[in-house]
Amino acid sequence: MSALEEKAKAVSDGGGFALLFFIVGLVASLIVGWVIFPKLLYSQKRQPFDFNHKLHNELVDEGCESCHFFREDGSYAGVPKLAQCIDCHESVQGETEDEAVFVNEYVVPGREVPWRVYSRQPDCVFFSHAAHVKSAGMDCQTCHGDIGNSTTLKVYEENRITGYSRDIWGKNIAGFKTNTWDRMKMDDCSECHVKLGVEQNSVQTGKGACFVCHK
Amino acid sequence: MSLGIGAAAGTALSPLPWKLTDDLSIWTQMWPWTPVPQDGEVNYVNSVSTLCSGGCGISVRKVDNRAVKIEGMKGYPGSDGKACVHCLSGLQALYGPTAIASPLKRAGERGEGKWRKISWDAAVSEIAAKLGDLREKGRPETLACITGSDRGTVPELFKRFLKAYGSPNFMRAPSFEDTYEVVLRLMQGVDASIGFDLENADYLLSFGSGILDGWGSSVRLFKARTAWKDNKAVVVQVEPRLSNSAAGADRWIPIEVGTEGILALGIAHVIIKENLYKKDFVDKYGFGFEDWVGTDGKKHDGFKTVVLKHYTPNAVAGITRVDPDVVIETARAFAKAKSPLAICGRGRGDTPGPLHEFMAVHALNALVGGIHRKGGVWAVPLPDYVNWPEPKLDGTAEKGLAALRIDGAGTDRYPLARYLPTRLAEVVNTAQDTPVEVLLVSGANPCYTLPDTQAVKAAFSRIPFIVSFASNMDDTAMMADLILPNHGHLERYEDVPAPAGMNTPMIGLCRPVVAPRRDTRHTGDVLLMLAKSLGGAVADAFPWESYQACLEQTLGKNWQPLLDSGFIRNTAYRPPAWPDAFRTPSGKFAFMSEACAHDDKGGPAVVIEGKPEEYPLTLIPYDSIRLAAGPAVTAPFALKTVDDTVLKGTDIFVEVNTKTGGKCGLEEGVFAHLSTPKGTVKVRVHLSDGIIPGVVAMPRGLGHAEFDEYVGGKGINVNELIGPAEDPVTGLNAAWGIRANLTIA
Numbered sequence: 001m002s003a004l005e006e007k008a009k010a011v012s013d014g015g016g017f018a019l020l021f022f023i024v025g026l027v028a029s030l031i032v033g034w035v036i037f038p039k040l041l042y043s044q045k046r047q048p049f050d051f052n053h054k055l056h057n058e059l060v061d062e063g064c065e066s067c068h069f070f071r072e073d074g075s076y077a078g079v080p081k082l083a084q085c086i087d088c089h090e091s092v093q094g095e096t097e098d099e100a101v102f103v104n105e106y107v108v109p110g111r112e113v114p115w116r117v118y119s120r121q122p123d124c125v126f127f128s129h130a131a132h133v134k135s136a137g138m139d140c141q142t143c144h145g146d147i148g149n150s151t152t153l154k155v156y157e158e159n160r161i162t163g164y165s166r167d168i169w170g171k172n173i174a175g176f177k178t179n180t181w182d183r184m185k186m187d188d189c190s191e192c193h194v195k196l197g198v199e200q201n202s203v204q205t206g207k208g209a210c211f212v213c214h215k
Numbered sequence: 216m217s218l219g220i221g222a223a224a225g226t227a228l229s230p231l232p233w234k235l236t237d238d239l240s241i242w243t244q245m246w247p248w249t250p251v252p253q254d255g256e257v258n259y260v261n262s263v264s265t266l267c268s269g270g271c272g273i274s275v276r277k278v279d280n281r282a283v284k285i286e287g288m289k290g291y292p293g294s295d296g297k298a299c300v301h302c303l304s305g306l307q308a309l310y311g312p313t314a315i316a317s318p319l320k321r322a323g324e325r326g327e328g329k330w331r332k333i334s335w336d337a338a339v340s341e342i343a344a345k346l347g348d349l350r351e352k353g354r355p356e357t358l359a360c361i362t363g364s365d366r367g368t369v370p371e372l373f374k375r376f377l378k379a380y381g382s383p384n385f386m387r388a389p390s391f392e393d394t395y396e397v398v399l400r401l402m403q404g405v406d407a408s409i410g411f412d413l414e415n416a417d418y419l420l421s422f423g424s425g426i427l428d429g430w431g432s433s434v435r436l437f438k439a440r441t442a443w444k445d446n447k448a449v450v451v452q453v454e455p456r457l458s459n460s461a462a463g464a465d466r467w468i469p470i471e472v473g474t475e476g477i478l479a480l481g482i483a484h485v486i487i488k489e490n491l492y493k494k495d496f497v498d499k500y501g502f503g504f505e506d507w508v509g510t511d512g513k514k515h516d517g518f519k520t521v522v523l524k525h526y527t528p529n530a531v532a533g534i535t536r537v538d539p540d541v542v543i544e545t546a547r548a549f550a551k552a553k554s555p556l557a558i559c560g561r562g563r564g565d566t567p568g569p570l571h572e573f574m575a576v577h578a579l580n581a582l583v584g585g586i587h588r589k590g591g592v593w594a595v596p597l598p599d600y601v602n603w604p605e606p607k608l609d610g611t612a613e614k615g616l617a618a619l620r621i622d623g624a625g626t627d628r629y630p631l632a633r634y635l636p637t638r639l640a641e642v643v644n645t646a647q648d649t650p651v652e653v654l655l656v657s658g659a660n661p662c663y664t665l666p667d668t669q670a671v672k673a674a675f676s677r678i679p680f681i682v683s684f685a686s687n688m689d690d691t692a693m694m695a696d697l698i699l700p701n702h703g704h705l706e707r708y709e710d711v712p713a714p715a716g717m718n719t720p721m722i723g724l725c726r727p728v729v730a731p732r733r734d735t736r737h738t739g740d741v742l743l744m745l746a747k748s749l750g751g752a753v754a755d756a757f758p759w760e761s762y763q764a765c766l767e768q769t770l771g772k773n774w775q776p777l778l779d780s781g782f783i784r785n786t787a788y789r790p791p792a793w794p795d796a797f798r799t800p801s802g803k804f805a806f807m808s809e810a811c812a813h814d815d816k817g818g819p820a821v822v823i824e825g826k827p828e829e830y831p832l833t834l835i836p837y838d839s840i841r842l843a844a845g846p847a848v849t850a851p852f853a854l855k856t857v858d859d860t861v862l863k864g865t866d867i868f869v870e871v872n873t874k875t876g877g878k879c880g881l882e883e884g885v886f887a888h889l890s891t892p893k894g895t896v897k898v899r900v901h902l903s904d905g906i907i908p909g910v911v912a913m914p915r916g917l918g919h920a921e922f923d924e925y926v927g928g929k930g931i932n933v934n935e936l937i938g939p940a941e942d943p944v945t946g947l948n949a950a951w952g953i954r955a956n957l958t959i960a
Contacts, residue, residue, distance in 0.1 A: 018217040025221025026228075033229020041234070071256055078254065123251045124244055161238040163247055169237070173230045 038173045042157040042166050048106075048113050049098040053150045064140045064148055076129035079115050082106060116156040118167040119144060119184060126215045131203075145181035189213065255279030261288045261781040263711045263723035264302035265658075265704045266847040268390070268563075269432030270714045271298035272781065273305070275705065275728040282306060282705055282729050292721050292784050293435035293714065301843045304850030308703060309732070311851070313687040313923050315700035317734035325676055325694050328922060335736060338699055342653075343748035345680055346380065349652055350749070355381030355615035359651045361636055363388050363658030363846045366712040368766055371601045372742050372757075373657060379606040379746070379756035381615025384651070386622060386636040388659040388846065391560030392715050393567040393947050397631045398577050399594050401808040403586070404798030407594035410718030410790075411558060413439040415590035417448040418552030420482075420545070422475040422559040422576055426452070427460040428838045429563035431716035449552070451545060453478060453537075454561075456837055456870065456912050457905025468545070469907050472833050473823065473951045474535040475559065476572030478542065479579050481531030484522045485546030486582050492550065493584030496804075500793045501581065503807030510800075510809065518578060518806035536907065554590025555583050562838035562915070564715060565664065565845060567947035569821045570631075570811065581804050587790035594790060595720060598712045601769055606756035621650045629946035631810060637665055637939040637948040643674035653680045656691050657701070657738055660846045663690035663919060666948060667893060667938040684738045688922040689848055701738040706731045708766055709739075710777075721784035722770075724777045737762045811944045823940050825892045825954025832875070834891055834911045834955035836933040842916030849916055851925035860901045861914050867930035868901040870912040871957065876902040879957055886960035889913075891936045891953045897960055898931065911955050 060066035067080045085107070092103045106113050121127055132138045140148070157166035169175065170183035177183045180192075193200070193212075202211045226232060245251075255278040264273045264285070272291020276284040285305050287297040308314065318338040323329030333341075349355060360377055362370045365387040377385045387393075395409035413419070413436070424430045427437065440463065443450055452464035453475055461467035470478060486492050497504050505517040516524075528539035549555045559576040560568060577592065585591030608616070619626050621642055622635035629635060639661075643649055654675075665671045675681060675694045683695035686703045701707065704725060711723040739762025746757040759765035767774050776783050790796065799805045823833070841856045843849040860868050869889060871881065881887055881900045889898045889911065898913070906912055917930025940950035 021217040022221035022224075025218040025223075026225035027221075029222040029225030029231075030229050033226055033231035037229070037231045037234070041238070073257060075257065077256065122241055122245055159238060161235075162241040162245070164241070169234070173234065175230065175233075 034173065041160060043160055045116060045156045045158050047116055047153045047156060049101040051098070051153050053148050055151070057148045070130060070134070074130045074134075079117060082110070082112050116158070116165070118156065118165045120165060121168065121184065122162070122164060124214055126213050142180050143184065145179065186213070252283070253278065253281070255281070260726070260728040262705065262728055263291070263725045263781070264298065264305055265709065265711060265725055266305050266308065267299050267301045267429075267433060267843065268714060268845050269293065269299065269434060270711045270723055271302040271434055272723060273298050273302055277728065280729060282309060287434070288781060291723065291782055292719065293432040293438075293717060295438060297434045297438065299429075299433045300841060300853045300856060301847060301850060304852040305705060307850040307852060308687050308847070309705050309729070311687070311923070313848070314703060314733060315686060315688060315692070315698055315735070318700065319698040321696045326672070326920065328693060330698070335734075338697055339741065339744050339748060341697065342682060343745055345653055346745070347749055350381065350611050353611060353614065354652065355611055356383060356618040357650060357652035358382040358655070359384035359386065359621060359639075359653070360655040360657070361386045361388060361659045361661050364712075365634070366598050367710045368601060368769055369657070369709055369739055371603070372739055372765070373655065375603065375606060375756060376742050376746060376753070378616065379608065379612060379753045380749070381608070381612030383616050383618060383620050384622070386634045386639070388661065388664060389565070389567050389634075389637055389948055390715065391564035391566065391568055393632070393634070394570055394573045394945065395560070396633070397570060397945050397947075398573045400631070401810050402574065402577055402581075402799070402805045403594055403796065404800070404805070405594050407596055408713070409716060410593040410595035411556060411716045412590050412593060412718050413556065413716070414442045416443075416554050416556035417446060417590060418549055418555040419443065419448065419450045420549055420555065420557040420579075421450070421452050421460065421464070422479060422557065422572070423454040423561040424558045424564065425458060425460045425562045425838045426450070427463045427840065428458055429840045430560060431564060432714040433840055435717075449548065455835065455907045455910050457903070458837060459840065468537055468541060471534065471536045471907065472835055472910055473821070476569060476575040477526070477531055478535045478537055479557065479572070479575035480522050480526040481528055481535070481537075481542045482546040482549060483518075483575070483579055483582055484526040484531070485528060485543050486550045487519055487522055489547070491547065492582040496584040496586070496793065497582065500797065500803050502799065502801040502803035502805045507807065515807065549579070550583055554585070554588070556580065556585060556591055561951060562836065563844060565838070565915070567942070567945070567949065568951070569949040570942050570944045570947070574808075578806050581806065586804060587793065587796050593718045594796070595713070595718055595788075598720065598722065600722065600773065603769070607752055609752040612752060623946060631945045632947055635946050636661060638946065640665065640667060640670040640674040643677050644670060649677045649679065651678045653682070654678050655682050655684070656695070657684040658846055660689045660691045660848075662694050663932060664845065664934065666934050666950060668932055668935040669894065670938070684741070686735065687848065689846070690920045693920045693922055699738070699741050700733070700735040702727070702731045702735045705729055706735070707737050708763060710766060710770065719784055719786060719788050721782060722773070722777065723782040739765060821940050821942055821949040823950055823953050824938050827954060830891065830954030830956045832909055832911050832955045832957055833952045834889065834913060834936060835952035836915045836937065837870070837912045838915050842914060844916035848919055849926055854926055854929070862917060862930050863899070865929050866899045867914070867917055868899045869957070870901050870903050870906050872906050872908040872910065873902045873904050875908045875910070876900060880959055881957065888958050888960050889936070889955060890958070891955045893936050893938050893953065896931050896936065900957070911957055
């Protein structure tokens with residue numbers, strides 16, 4: 001074998017190693033990025049106790065708005081306060097452990113339940129439920145999914161960096177969505193606003209673009 | 216290397232960098248340590264703010280149970296939907312560092328600000344033991360009390376406590392109402408408070424009253440100004456300095472300091488000489504206008520004689536520096552107006568002022584028939600809803616009450632004055648043994664607001680035991696031995712009677728907007744506890760279970776309407792017509808009174824302190840709407856609105872005429888030594904053409920004790936440099952300034 005051939009073989013062997021290392025690096029980082037990173041990024045937190053939306057939904061007359069209502073001034077009340085629950089839950093109802101926790105730890109001492117809100121947007125976002133539900137006639141499911149028929153509360157995944165829920169970015173770490181309620185990022189808002197030709201200026205300030213939601 | 220390239224490629228193909236970038240951007244936009252207000256249900260609670268003397272009606276915006284914003288209460292008498300800067304900043308009193316968290320006992324020297332927390336029981340027992348001891352020694356009269364007002368249930372409880380205990384020494388913080396009360400007694404024979412139908416006046420002649428600088432009910436005045444503009448009313452401001460009030464008036468008449476009363480008599484001269492006065496009032500309902508005979512049989516010159524003899528426009532011009540033509544012109548315009556109104560009480564009206572000046576201005580209103588008339592001056596009945604049965608006194612109380620008042624009010628020397636707290640310092644400092652053993656202070660800040668602060672503090676240091684009921688730390692609480700913090704003004708019930716100058720009887724309701732945030736107690740409840748601890752007749756005088764019960768029972772059928780609307784007002788009130796209005800010995804309006812009768816000039820002059828040869832200038836205080844100078848301390852928000860020609864950093868500016876400054880070799884912004892007989896301080900100079908030459912003007916409301924880092928220790932308290940000047944007739948403080956000198960530092 002000539003010296004030239006030997007050199008060519010060495011290069012060829014070296015190229016093989018390089019490719020191998022490249023693939024190792026590629027695969028390892030893909031595993032880190034797609035599998036390990038999401039596990040590290042989110043901490044798993046449980047709600048104070050479980051809640052059955054379906055059960056409650058069957059007992060009320062006005063669907064979601066029975067508990068998640070609009071106040072007289074048009075603002076949205078969000079998660080119900082203890083005072084609303086107390087009407088029925090002054091004493092323990094049923095036999096579940098969660099009910100006992102609710103009554104004993106919150107109702108009796110008069111403490112508000114520190115619910116973790118899956119859909120809480122960052123504080124820099126202005127969002128009006130009234131504009132979407134009352135004016136635009138949207139239903140709750142479009143953004144929140146069919147939570148009204150859920151029988152249990154899922155684990156709350158808290159982003160360790162921002163402190164907000166995983167539901168804002170969406171379960172899919174790549175940001176892909178199948179349903180409208182899979183994500184609640186800015187792009188999802190604007191996608192709908194553009195599609196439906198919503199007024200692009202802020203009602204309050206008359207300014208466009210960012211100022212519609214970021215006052 | 217290829218591992219790295221592979222890793223980089225893999226990372227780029229994973230969501231990691233994009234997601235991290237997104238999260239980091241959210242994180243940096245919302246730092247987790249930045250507090251985020253909690254969301255909740257918005258609701259409003261209507262109340263009355265006690266932070267300003269005008270008592271603004273407020274509507275407090277709450278999110279769930281947190282008070283987050285103060286706005287004006289729509290429909291509230293006077294302020295109607297608006298509120299002054301001090302009341303709007305009231306949340307800082309609620310949440311700020313000066314709010315007192317629990318009863319405090321002094322742990323260091325007086326004024327040092329070192330405190331030890333104690334329990335309510337221990338605090339009340341300590342005072343009760345001291346007060347019980349004094350009564351046992353037969354010296355109940357050595358208990359004294361200073362409050363911000365003498366109207367409403369809380370001041371009445373203090374009065375009652377002192378009475379049942381056996382002390383005549385209840386004092387009210389001074390204000391221009393002191394002098395107006397004497398004026399109404401002497402000239403109209405009534406015990407009443409002064410009311411002005413400002414909104415209906417079409418010619419307002421203000422003798423130094425800061426109509427846009429906080430005088431009376433400040434927001435009412437701002438609203439009245441709109442009415443004047445709409446009605447094309449004329450506003451004339453007489454004062455030595457181009458204040459906001461002067462700048463906002465149709466005409467500013469610059470005048471020599473302290474001569475406003477002389478100008479009023481000069482105007483009266485022209486009105487009488489030109490027969491412009493209302494004869495239907497003066498002839499039929501006036502006494503002392505013509506020469507008159509006193510009860511002693513002596514003949515006295517009448518108002519007409521005195522004014523025509525001594526107050527010609529030229530004579531007046533010589534004293535006041537107001538051009539004679541301006542005097543004549545103003546007199547004619549005033550007399551010919553349909554509803555002219557003259558008012559006085561300098562600046563914000565925090566000092567009583569000379570009796571003769573007030574009488575001259577009141578006489579001016581009488582000359583144009585402006586007493587009890589639309590757009591004029593009304594004597595408004597004092598609040599009469601506190602109708603408790605007289606307490607039964609025991610022997611100790613009767614003996615104590617027989618003693619003369621420490622401040623001399625109501626004695627032969629000062630028969631006209633009801634309260635003379637400005638005399639307290641001198642009396643205490645000159646007495647061999649202190650005449651005050653225990654002093655209670657509520658709703659007042661005498662160590663800041665009384666003239667000659669050093670003397671007041673010296674007097675306080677001689678008083679063995681001082682109790683403050685302040686909710687927020689102030690200059691007087693700093694000098695106390697014990698602080699029993701009242702609930703804050705947004706945490707308590709209290710009735711708020713009509714503010715100064717209001718011409719319709721009314722009561723406002725200060726009510727809890729939020730539950731008390733600290734270990735405080737209502738002062739009314741503390742007084743009930745104290746009375747109970749003392750036992751015997753003192754306890755019997757306070758049959759109520761709580762202050763709340765006392766307030767509800769006292770207001771009776773008015774309680775529910777007060778709760779419902781936040782105030783009650785007698786809009787139908789009209790002052791009595793002239794035939795029934797006057798309760799003087801003559802049954803008429805007294806232009807001249809025997810109490811200060813004289814046959815010489817307009818009256819014995821008030822002399823301010825200092826020799827002109829030693830102090831060539833005159834220092835006057837000036838008020839601004841932006842600086843509180845009453846019992847409440849300016850809020851940090853309000854202090855931020857003050858110009859940097861008033862306060863820069865901790866440096867206070869004094870205002871001097873450009874020419875005067877030039878003569879003294881002073882330039883804009885330089886440091887100078889300002890000296891008065893009371894002391895010397897370092898100030899900065901602001902040159903202005905809007906002040907008469909020879910005068911140095913210093914803002915009131917700065918220079919508090921260093922009880923916080925926002926307001927305390929900034930600037931100088933003008934009261935440190937100005938001593939009281941006693942009115943020769945009433946004994947009330949009539950000082951409008953003091954002689955001073957200004958030299959470059």
